Amino acid sequence: MTQAIAGRRVLVVEDESLVAMLLETILEDMGCVPVGPAATVDEGLRLSGAEEPLDAALLDVNVAGKQVFPVAQALKARGVPFVFSTGYGEGGLPDEWRGQPTLQKPFTEAAVRDALMTAMGLADV
Amino acid sequence: MGLKELFKSGDLTVDLASVFDASPNPYVLLTPDLRIAGMNQAYLNVTGATREAILGKPLFDAFDSGPGEDAPENVRQVKASLEKARDTGQRDHLAVVRFSIARRQANGADTFEDRFWSATHTPIFDDAGEVVFLLQHTTDITELETLRNRGRTATEASALDSVVSGAVLGRAEQVQEDNRRLETERNQLVELFMQAPGFIAVLSGPDHVFQMHNMAYAQLIGHRDIAGKPLVEALPEIESQGFIPLLDTVLATGEPFEGRSLGVQLQRSPDAPLETVWVDFIFQPIRDADGQTIGVFVQGHEVTESVLADERQKLMIDELNHRVKNTLATVQSIAMQTARSHADPRTFAEGFQARLLALSHTHDLLTRRNWEGADLGDILQHETEAHGASRVSTNGPRVALAPAAALSLGMIFHELATNAAKYGALSAQDGRVLVDWSIADPTRPRLKLVWRETGGPPVTAPDRKGFGSRLIERNVRHDLAGEIELDYPSGGLTVTISVPLEREPDL
Numbered sequence: 001m002t003q004a005i006a007g008r009r010v011l012v013v014e015d016e017s018l019v020a021m022l023l024e025t026i027l028e029d030m031g032c033v034p035v036g037p038a039a040t041v042d043e044g045l046r047l048s049g050a051e052e053p054l055d056a057a058l059l060d061v062n063v064a065g066k067q068v069f070p071v072a073q074a075l076k077a078r079g080v081p082f083v084f085s086t087g088y089g090e091g092g093l094p095d096e097w098r099g100q101p102t103l104q105k106p107f108t109e110a111a112v113r114d115a116l117m118t119a120m121g122l123a124d125v
Numbered sequence: 126m127g128l129k130e131l132f133k134s135g136d137l138t139v140d141l142a143s144v145f146d147a148s149p150n151p152y153v154l155l156t157p158d159l160r161i162a163g164m165n166q167a168y169l170n171v172t173g174a175t176r177e178a179i180l181g182k183p184l185f186d187a188f189d190s191g192p193g194e195d196a197p198e199n200v201r202q203v204k205a206s207l208e209k210a211r212d213t214g215q216r217d218h219l220a221v222v223r224f225s226i227a228r229r230q231a232n233g234a235d236t237f238e239d240r241f242w243s244a245t246h247t248p249i250f251d252d253a254g255e256v257v258f259l260l261q262h263t264t265d266i267t268e269l270e271t272l273r274n275r276g277r278t279a280t281e282a283s284a285l286d287s288v289v290s291g292a293v294l295g296r297a298e299q300v301q302e303d304n305r306r307l308e309t310e311r312n313q314l315v316e317l318f319m320q321a322p323g324f325i326a327v328l329s330g331p332d333h334v335f336q337m338h339n340m341a342y343a344q345l346i347g348h349r350d351i352a353g354k355p356l357v358e359a360l361p362e363i364e365s366q367g368f369i370p371l372l373d374t375v376l377a378t379g380e381p382f383e384g385r386s387l388g389v390q391l392q393r394s395p396d397a398p399l400e401t402v403w404v405d406f407i408f409q410p411i412r413d414a415d416g417q418t419i420g421v422f423v424q425g426h427e428v429t430e431s432v433l434a435d436e437r438q439k440l441m442i443d444e445l446n447h448r449v450k451n452t453l454a455t456v457q458s459i460a461m462q463t464a465r466s467h468a469d470p471r472t473f474a475e476g477f478q479a480r481l482l483a484l485s486h487t488h489d490l491l492t493r494r495n496w497e498g499a500d501l502g503d504i505l506q507h508e509t510e511a512h513g514a515s516r517v518s519t520n521g522p523r524v525a526l527a528p529a530a531a532l533s534l535g536m537i538f539h540e541l542a543t544n545a546a547k548y549g550a551l552s553a554q555d556g557r558v559l560v561d562w563s564i565a566d567p568t569r570p571r572l573k574l575v576w577r578e579t580g581g582p583p584v585t586a587p588d589r590k591g592f593g594s595r596l597i598e599r600n601v602r603h604d605l606a607g608e609i610e611l612d613y614p615s616g617g618l619t620v621t622i623s624v625p626l627e628r629e630p631d632l
Contacts, residue, residue, distance in 0.1 A: 015529075015603075015604065016451065016454075016455060016604065017533075017596070017599035017600050017603040017604045018454075018455045018458040018459060018462075018536075018596070019451070019454045019455060019458055020599070020603060021458055021462060021595070021596070021599060022454065022457060022458035022461055022462070025461060025462065025465075037603065039603045039604065039606070040606075062447065064529075086447075086450075087446060087447035087448070087449070087450030087451050087454075088443060088446065088447055088450075092443070092447075104450070105450040105451060105453065105454040106450065106453040106454040106456075106457040107454070107457075
């Protein structure tokens with residue numbers, strides 16, 4: 001079931017290292033390759049640039065007091081699917097980003113995998 | 126030629142004057158300050174006065190109702206009715222009023238005769254609409270009144286007469302009394318309307334013209350002059366805010382509209398920007414006798430304070446939720462990572478609890494200062510005191526840390542102390558830890574901290590990094606955007622941490 005997602009390169013933007021470490025562990029367990037983690041929006045923008053091969057991204061909405069949406073914009077422009085993670089839930093997203101796959105903190109491994117598969121349009125086989 | 130024009134200059138033309146004079150009904154014409162400006166023959170006949178004696182005199186100097194004890198009250202009633210006609214521009218009636226008239230006796234002395242009158246007071250206007258005269262028409266009803274009183278006590282008059290006259294006069298008196306009571310009530314209602322704590326306004330017609338508004342309404346709109354003006358003219362900023370279509374709908378359908386916590390932007394002082402005020406209100410249709418909606422009664426109160434308080438509370442709850450969820454994710458991470466390095470559930474529980482308590486301690490320190498920040502020395506002391514205060518010596522200035530930095534350093538110190546107690550200086554009898562820190566470059570402050578272990582077992586660099594050391598390194602580099610060096614000289618572990626202290630909170 002995790003085969004489809006194995007080997008994918010997933011950018012992590014998350015300012016809290018403990019949460020970033022959790023995501024990395026979950027990603028590694030699924031066979032993914034974590035990229036980052038980026039602790040700031042600037043670093044997230046740098047890592048979402050064209051030279052970094054990416055298959056997907058996990059974006060914390062509030063990164064060190066700033067909103068992550070510029071990174072989401074850059075990824076959208078590149079066609080890289082992404083998932084928001086937030087303590088606010090989907091209700092905390094501005095209208096522009098409603099409907100985007102969203103992870104509620106705290107999250108289970110299954111929730112992370114499902115959200116990434118949905119974002120990437122992969123069938124859960 | 127109308128009566129109005131004739132009276133305009135105060136002169137009566139000869140023709141009209143003769144008609145007036147010939148009337149069998151007594152008339153007296155008064156100036157607005159209640160001086161006698163003219164009268165007809167019937168009036169002179171009924172009062173027994175002469176034109177010369179009373180012309181130009183104040184009415185109540187000429188007629189004072191005599192020396193009887195009811196006289197002041199009689200004068201008051203007539204005066205009140207005249208003043209009301211003058212002040213309201215409306216005709217006023219006195220159905221029955223007692224008023225004594227002087228009668229000159231043969232010996233030249235005056236005696237007063239008790240008489241009953243029915244009076245009508247009619248205001249007369251000039252072209253500008255000002256009251257220039259008051260016309261009093263009096264009818265002597267003494268006979269009727271006498272008859273009626275006699276009917277009450279005696280049987281001389283015919284029963285029919287006394288019933289009829291008594292009933293008619295009684296009803297007239299009753300109407301007069303009712304009017305007085307209604308007017309008092311009306312005045313009280315107007316007073317209540319003006320003083321009501323909620324705002325009230327009465328709008329009439331399709332242009333929503335302000336007929337009345339109370340003090341709370343005046344206060345709401347910044348005391349502008351709106352009386353008699355259409356809404357769009359009185360409060361131009363309202364036009365684009367959707368209230369006029371609502372009023373139009375109330376007029377068209379006759380259905381009330383209720384608004385809850387609606388924002389309205391008002392120009393409360395002439396040069397200030399528009400101010401947003403939140404209101405609860407109701408637009409209530411006003412109907413005429415035929416049931417047609419002819420206006421709107423606006424009533425409501427300002428709820429700005431409670432709307433803002435609700436918004437603040439919602440923001441706080443959102444923020445609290447965000448923090449709690451983030452903290453839970455942190456705890457989840459600690460649990461998961463701790464589980465991976467502890468196969469035995471018992472040692473897992475110990476390690477997990479110790480990390481939770483480290484996090485909790487820093488929360489306590491932050492809570493004491495309303496989550497504005499915490500002091501570095503306090504955090505260090507909290508995380509190391511379990512290992513013996515004398516074995517960990519701390520040395521450095523006070524450093525105020527922002528909440529995020531405080532939480533990170535709390536975890537770092539916890540991991541360092543735990544590691545020292547397990548494998549380092551604090552695992553040996555005489556081992557010690559020296560922690561020294563300083564602030565370099567005060568313009569762009571940077572914290573430099575050295576954790577040095579001595580007296581412990583000989584150390585060597587580990588061949589793989591555990592969760593503890595990964596957590597330390599990641600916290601410094603990732604969360605604090607700093608640098609960390611771990612050295613393993615044989616005398617003991619030395620950790621050098623350097624982190625920028627931007628946005629230093631004021632403690």
